[in-house]
Amino acid sequence: MEIDEAIRGCEDRRLQTKYNNATYVIQRALSLYSIEEVAFSFNGGKDSTVLLHLLRAGYFLHKTGQNSANGDVKDFPIRTIYFESPCAFPEINSFTYDIAATYGLQIDTIRLDFKSGLETLLKDKPIRAIFLGVRIGDPTAVGQEQFSPSSPGWPPFMRVNPILDWSYRDIWAFLLTCEMKYCSLYDQGYTSIGSIYDTVPNSLLSISNKTNKFKPAYLLADGRLERAGRVKRKSSSGGQLTADSNGLDLHKNSTLTASIIAVGDEILFGIVEDQLGPYLCRKLHSVGWSVLQHSVVHNNIDSVAEEVERQKSRTDMVFIYGGVGPLHSDVTLAGIAKAFDVRLAPDEEFEEYLRKIIGDQCIGDRNEMAQLPEGITELLHHDSLTVPLMKCQNVIILSATDISEMEKQWDCLIELTKSSDLLTLLEPFISKHVTTNLSDVEIAQPLSKLCLEFPDLCIGCYRKARYGSVIISFKGKDPARLESAIEALQKKFTSGAFVEMK
Ligand SMILES: Cc1cc2nc3c(=O)[nH]c(=O)nc-3n(C[C@H](O)[C@H](O)[C@H](O)COP(=O)(O)O)c2cc1C
Ligand SMILES: Nc1ncnc2c1ncn2[C@@H]1O[C@H](COP(=O)(O)OP(=O)(O)OP(=O)(O)O)[C@@H](O)[C@H]1O
Numbered sequence: 001m002e003i004d005e006a007i008r009g010c011e012d013r014r015l016q017t018k019y020n021n022a023t024y025v026i027q028r029a030l031s032l033y034s035i036e037e038v039a040f041s042f043n044g045g046k047d048s049t050v051l052l053h054l055l056r057a058g059y060f061l062h063k064t065g066q067n068s069a070n071g072d073v074k075d076f077p078i079r080t081i082y083f084e085s086p087c088a089f090p091e092i093n094s095f096t097y098d099i100a101a102t103y104g105l106q107i108d109t110i111r112l113d114f115k116s117g118l119e120t121l122l123k124d125k126p127i128r129a130i131f132l133g134v135r136i137g138d139p140t141a142v143g144q145e146q147f148s149p150s151s152p153g154w155p156p157f158m159r160v161n162p163i164l165d166w167s168y169r170d171i172w173a174f175l176l177t178c179e180m181k182y183c184s185l186y187d188q189g190y191t192s193i194g195s196i197y198d199t200v201p202n203s204l205l206s207i208s209n210k211t212n213k214f215k216p217a218y219l220l221a222d223g224r225l226e227r228a229g230r231v232k233r234k235s236s237s238g239g240q241l242t243a244d245s246n247g248l249d250l251h252k253n254s255t256l257t258a259s260i261i262a263v264g265d266e267i268l269f270g271i272v273e274d275q276l277g278p279y280l281c282r283k284l285h286s287v288g289w290s291v292l293q294h295s296v297v298h299n300n301i302d303s304v305a306e307e308v309e310r311q312k313s314r315t316d317m318v319f320i321y322g323g324v325g326p327l328h329s330d331v332t333l334a335g336i337a338k339a340f341d342v343r344l345a346p347d348e349e350f351e352e353y354l355r356k357i358i359g360d361q362c363i364g365d366r367n368e369m370a371q372l373p374e375g376i377t378e379l380l381h382h383d384s385l386t387v388p389l390m391k392c393q394n395v396i397i398l399s400a401t402d403i404s405e406m407e408k409q410w411d412c413l414i415e416l417t418k419s420s421d422l423l424t425l426l427e428p429f430i431s432k433h434v435t436t437n438l439s440d441v442e443i444a445q446p447l448s449k450l451c452l453e454f455p456d457l458c459i460g461c462y463r464k465a466r467y468g469s470v471i472i473s474f475k476g477k478d479p480a481r482l483e484s485a486i487e488a489l490q491k492k493f494t495s496g497a498f499v500e501m502k
């Protein structure tokens with residue numbers, strides 16, 4: 001069978017893995033349902049063209065298992081449904097029928113909308129499962145698995161999505177490796193095809209504005225932009241620094257708030273002392289941010305998810321570290337995905353970085369760390385980082401495991417901030433400290449009053465030992481206010497009661 005041979009003979013291990021997984025799903029579906037009970041939803045698009053050939057291969061492999069394969073090019077008994085629409089591109093229409101003739105597809109053309117068409121079809125035919133070329137990243141893929149029952153309100157059937165985890169690049173790797181025909185529009189710069197009213201060539205493939213010429217779809221470098229030729233829907237807000245629900249523009253406040261989450265059982269067991277959190281606190285203060293909370297959670301998806309969910313809505317930015325990697329305890333990304341109610345999906349761009357580090361061991365399979373929270377993860381590239389940092393809306397994921405790595409990652413974040421609005425750098429916090437030998441009881445009341453007189457400052461007290469002197473700290477952004485507060489405190493006591501620490 002030519003598809004199976006082409007894939008097995010190529011050297012693309014990732015493509016082979018994707019192919020094996022997809023044909024496995026197809027074969028399981030063909031074992032679960034009889035051939036009369038399945039249908040293939042085909043529309044001539046690139047994804048459904050890939051699916052057609054995978055179905056041909058999957059059906060062949062399924063039959064080989066039963067010793068009845070003949071490998072004939074027209075041996076395709078799966079009922080094929082095509083929702084024909086007057087709004088479709090004529091090239092798509094003709095490609096669909098040409099392919100049907102080439103591969104002997106039994107096409108049922110439906111001229112109704114999807115839902116009514118399926119209701120009518122399922123009344124007439126014993127169909128229980130429908131193969132679809134839906135992929136993660138398609139707006140309709142949200143919440144779907146490889147086997148997903150149709151939605152409430154739709155007629156009951158199983159949606160089977162064998163290429164759900166395929167990337168844009170996988171699609172093209174498959175079509176080019178197997179040398180399969182695809183609709184001519186893809187050679188004219190179209191990268192994802194809807195109707196004639198909402199689809200234009202992808203401007204990222206434009207060769208020249210004057211000639212209106214475009215490169216072919218397979219040359220699109222960043223597959224996440226495949227829908228750039230679709231009329232844009234209004235995008236939802238990304239999170240940080242937009243007007244909040246009270247209409248308050250956080251930019252106008254002189255302080256932004258952060259929380260820090262460490263993920264580490266060993267910190268909670270007391271085996272390891274966390275140095276990264278205090279380091280981040282100091283750094284955040286140095287750029288004028290207030291740290292509202294620093295917490296430590298277990299290496300457990302739910303613990304991470306609960307804490308991220310709480311902090312992401314409470315503070316402007318959440319910094320999280322620990323639990324990032326390929327080990328069983330590395331659950332931070334899964335926890336973040338859960339907190340945002342999205343799932344982990346393979347990220348090709350990130351996988352490329354991992355490939356540079358771990359080489360051929362990286363095959364893009366599911367149990368690797370190249371899976372990132374779907375649709376919300378931004379990679380933060382910097383020349384001095386071998387692997388980019390990640391940001392999921394207002395959560396920044398740091399992969400540092402020691403102080404020197406954290407210093408490097410922090411410096412990169414600050415540099416990146418200069419060319420983007422990643423972090424807003426504010427007037428730094430400054431602090432002053434005074435020490436006294438007065439007792440806690442003596443200073444308690446005057447200090448409380450001082451706090452009321454200087455609500456813009458953070459006034460704290462601590463001691464290094466039970467019987468040593470008390471240290472009073474003043475934190476704020478205006479040096480003159482700090483001086484005034486110290487003066488006001490001194491006036492409440494005899495002179496020399498407080499000594500400023502350098
Ligand atoms: C065979 C088939 C089954 C579908 N099943 C569902 C479904 O169960 N639930 C749903 O919300 N949409 C379902 N859809 C609709 C698609 O998810 C989606 O709305 C449609 O492909 C979007 O196309 P449009 O962008 O042209 O509107 C189905 C579509 C097809 C072709
Ligand atoms: N008009 C249609 N008739 C039959 N199936 C359809 C139709 N429109 C969509 N589908 C099903 O939904 C899947 C996803 O559609 P989608 O438009 O995302 O992919 P595609 O058309 O295959 O490729 P492209 O993203 O390049 O347009 C298709 O692969 C197909 O299974």
Ligand SMILES: [Mg+2]
Binds near residue numbers: 045192
């Ligand atoms: Mg399409």
